[in-house]
Amino acid sequence: MQLLMVVTFFAHASGEKCSNEINKLLQKHQSKGEWTQLSSTDGDIVKRSPTSNIGEWVQIINRKSGDKVSIIKPDSMTDYTVDTSCMVKKEVSSHHFLNAKFEKNKKDFFSDQDLKLKMKKNKLGLIYVWSPKFIYSVKEFSAIKKTAESLGYSFHAVMAADDNPEKLNSSSFSHISKDFRRRNASLELLLQKSDLHSPTMFIYKNNKWSAKPLVGVFTKKALEQELKKYL
C-alpha cells in the first residue's frame, strides 16, 4: 500500500463531541446517510453509506480510541482518524478495495466505470446480478429480462464476482450471452451486497438508484408492479 499524502487537521470540538468534525467530513463527501452495518474482523462495528457519487462510499468505525471515517473508492482509500480530542488525521492511499485480479483483463469484468456508462446512457434500467450457483437466477434470467424490457427498462446482467466463467459450458447457461457473463467488479454493487444472494436486482432512473436492491426472484406480476412504480 503506497502512502501518498498525510495531512493533519486540528479541530476543537468536544464530546460525542467530535460529531461536528465527523458530520463535516460526511457532508464534504456527500454522504447520503443511508447507513448499513457490518462487523470488522477486529470485532468493531462498521457503518457504511453510499454518497451522491456512484462508486464512492463513506465508512465509519467507532472505536474507544477515536472514530475512523474512510472514503472508499475503487482505486483509493482516504482515512480520517478522529482521536478523542477531535484531532483529525488524514491519510490517502492508492489502495484497491476490491481484489487486484479485477485490474487484469478488464474486459472480463464489469467495473464502476461500466456501471456509470450504463446509467448515463439509459434513462431507466435494471442491473441483474446472477450466479451459476443460484439456479433460480439462471432459470428466471430470460423471464425477468423480458419483463423489464417490455416495460421500457434497459436490462444488463452481471455475473457474481467469485464465479468461475469456465464453468458455464453446460446448456443450462446457453441463454446467457457473453456480454452478460462479465464478472462483477463494481464497488457500488458489491458494497450493496450484490453477490450474497442471486439474483439481486438494482433499478436506476435518471442516473440515480430508484429503490433498494431487490433480492431474489419474484413472480412476473409482482415484478411488473414493482417496476411500474419507477416508470
Added chain:
Amino acid sequence: MILLSFVLSFIFAASENKCIPEHIKIPFPDMNLEYVRVSPDGKHLIVTDTEKDKVYLYEVVNDGGKYSLRKYETPLRNEAYPVEPDWEFISSPYHDGGTQYFRVSDLIQLQDKATSVYKETALNEFYHSIGGDKDGFTVMSWTRLQSQKYKVVEDKIKAEGELETICPNLMDLPENLRHLKSWMLSDYQKVDEIVSNSDFGGALDMVMKACYAKVTVIAEGCGKLIKTGKGTIVECKENINRRSDICLEQYVTSLKKLIKADTAMSNVTEEDVDNYIKLGNFLTSDEASMHILINPILSNDRKHVAGVYGDSTKVYSIGAGRYCTQENDLKSRTSKVSFSYPTVDGDTKYVTYSDLEYNEETKSDVKVVKVYDLKSNKTYTIATGDSSYSNFTKDERIIYVESDTLNIVDAHKKMYGTCIKDTQSSSSGAGSPASQ
C-alpha cells in the same frame, strides 16, 4: 480389583470427555454449488451441482479417523430439500409437474432408479424450506410464505388442511389495501381461526371442485376447437377467465352463506367477511411476493421463520394464527440463514449464515461463515473465505464447502473455547449426533 475398577473408571471418564476433531477437512469435488444440506447426524449431504443440473447425495465415511465421501446418484432435481428433522424423505421441486418426495433409504439403495413416493402439485417452488416434528412436517414456499402441513401415516405422506400464509401480520399491504392493516392486525386472526376450525373447508372444497371441473371441460373443449380452426387461443383464454371469475364469485357467496349459518360466527360481521376475503385474495396472489420477508426459511422444528425484513435479517417465532413475533434482529442483511436443530429442551439456539466482514488490516471485505446466538444475541465468526452456505448438525457442528474442501467444524470451540463431546467416534459418519 480396586485398582482395576479405578483404571476402568479413569478410562471411561477419559473417553467420555473426548472431544470431536476441531476441524475436519475432506476433499470435495469442484462444482458450482451454494447450498449444502446436512443431515442431523452429519452423515449425509445433499448437494446441487448447478452446472450439471444434478443433485447428489453424499455419505461422510469415517474409517478410523480417515474421512472420505461416498457419492450416490439421484433422480432429484435442483434445490432438493430434506424433510426435517429426521431426513426420512427429500423433496424435489419442479419434478414432473410437481414437488416429488423420495425416501432417503430408497435413494441410498436404488440411487437414480429410486421412485417418488408422493407428489404435491399445489406447492411447487425452488428455495422452499421444510421443518417438522414427531407429528409431521410443514413445507413453506419462498415467494408468498404459503405453507402446507403433512402427516406421515403408516409410512405414507398425507397433506393436512389447506395452504396457509405464514406471518400474514408482516405483510406490507399495497396501497389499495393499506386501510385494512389495522383490521388485519386485530381481527383477521379471529376470523381465520374460526374459518380454519370449521367445516367450511370441506364444504367450500366441494363447491370449488365442481366449479373448476367446468373450467377444465371448457379448456379441453377449447383445445379441440383451436385444433380444428374453429376457435382462437384468445377466445379460449377469455372463456376460461370468465368461468374462473364465476368460480371466485361462487366461492365468496358460499363462504358468506356458510359463515352466516354458523353460530360460532355470530360475532363476525359482514364487513369482517369482506375484509377476510379481500386479504385472502391478496395473500395468495402473485403480488404478495413483493410484500413479505425476503430469503425466508422455516426452522427445523417449524416454530420459527427467518428472513430479510426492512434492512436486516430477522428471526420470528410463529404463534397463534401463524402470526409472527420478532425475536432477533441480526442488524445486517445476510444470506439466507440455516437454523440449528432444537435441543432436548426444545430450544432453537442458533442460526448460521454467510455475510461480509470488513478486514481492517487488508482494508477490504471478506466473506465469512457466522453463527448468531439467538439467546445472547452474540455473533461469532466461524470461518473466513468464499464458501457455500453453512449448516448445523444436531450436535452443533458446522458444515460448509469451500472450493474443493468439505469442512466440518466444532462450532463450540470457535464460540466458547469448549468442545463438542465425541459420543460415537467408532461409528461411520462425521462424528456423533447429540442426544436425540
